Amino acid sequence: MILLHRKWLLILLILLSFTTLIKAQTTKADETGKIYFLRSSGWGGTFSNFKFYIDDKFVCKAKYKRYSIHEVPSGRHNLKLQYGNKDLKTFKNGMPYIEVQVESAKSLYYELVYETGLFTTLIYFKEIDENTAKEKMKQMKENTSCL
Structure with missing residues (x-):
C-alpha cells in the first residue's frame, strides 16, 4: 500500500515539474518585444556609416533602404545612434540617446530621419506607427547580417 502511494506521488511530482517547465518557457517568450530600425531616406554609399545601439550594445549598421528587427526583454531600453565611433547628439530632445x-x-518602430537645413543636418530617431512602418518596409529589404 505504501509502495503504491510512493509511485503515485512520484508520478504527480514528475507531471508538476513538466507543467512548470512548460509554463516557464511560455512565460519567457511572452516577456520580450521587438524594436524595428528603418532607414528609408538619406544617403547611401560613403555616408552610410551609421550604427544602431540598444543599451550601449551595437546591434546593427544602418544601411540605406534596409530595416532590422531586434528582440529585447520587455522594460526600459536606451536607443542610440553613432556615426563611425562618435555618438550623435542630434536627437530632437537634445540627448545622445532616447529611452523607450x-x-x-509588442513592437516599436523607429526610423532614422535626416533633416537638412542651410548650414546644418539633423539626424535623429523618430517613432512611427506600425502601418506606416509596414508600408515603408515594402520598399526596403531586411538587414539580417547587421554588419
Whole structure:
C-alpha cells in the first residue's frame, strides 16, 4: 500500500515539474518585444556609416533602404545612434540617446530621419506607427547580417 502511494506521488511530482517547465518557457517568450530600425531616406554609399545601439550594445549598421528587427526583454531600453565611433547628439530632445518602454509581445518602430537645413543636418530617431512602418518596409529589404 505504501509502495503504491510512493509511485503515485512520484508520478504527480514528475507531471508538476513538466507543467512548470512548460509554463516557464511560455512565460519567457511572452516577456520580450521587438524594436524595428528603418532607414528609408538619406544617403547611401560613403555616408552610410551609421550604427544602431540598444543599451550601449551595437546591434546593427544602418544601411540605406534596409530595416532590422531586434528582440529585447520587455522594460526600459536606451536607443542610440553613432556615426563611425562618435555618438550623435542630434536627437530632437537634445540627448545622445532616447529611452523607450518595450512591452511584452509588442513592437516599436523607429526610423532614422535626416533633416537638412542651410548650414546644418539633423539626424535623429523618430517613432512611427506600425502601418506606416509596414508600408515603408515594402520598399526596403531586411538587414539580417547587421554588419
